[in-house]
Amino acid sequence: MPTVEVADLKDGDFLLDVREDDEWRAGHAAGALHIPLSEFVARYGELTEAAPQDGRVHVICRSGGRSAQVTMYLVQQGIDAVNVDGGMQEWAAAGRPVVDDKGGDGFVL
Incomplete structure (x- = not known):
């Protein structure tokens, strides 16, 4: 599984957040694309665009x-994808x- 540490991410790196809507609304990385895992297959075209x-x-x-799970799927589709180790918990830490979702201070749900 290709992975990357949060510390190795740079400003401007493309980030795909696959958490559910309530988690996203509570707090996310600014600029990330949000496609929940439960909707990923149906909304895959949004990612490719x-x-x-x-x-x-x-x-x-x-x-x-x-x-x-999503990283493995994307790699199978020939996309250069990596899993962010530790997720949003590590991001916040x-x-x-x-x-x-209103641009204010958020938290990881």
């Missing part, structure tokens, strides 16, 4: 389990900004 053609997709969830 938004993802950089020659860049990597960094997949994140709460702790790394759901994002690992590392002091990375977390915003709610």
Whole structure:
């Protein structure tokens, strides 16, 4: 499973958040694309439209389990994808900004 540490992510890296809507509303990384795992197959086209053609997709969830599933699927589709180790829990613990759905301070649910 290709993985990346939160500390190795750079500003501007493409981030796909696969958590559910309530988790997203509570807090997420600004600029991330949100496609819940439960809707991923039906909304896959949104990812292919938004993802950089020659860049990597960094997949994140709460702790790394759901994002690992999506990462494996994307790799099987020939997409350069990596799982963000530790997910949003690690993101927040590392002091990375977390915003709610209104752009204010968020938290990891």
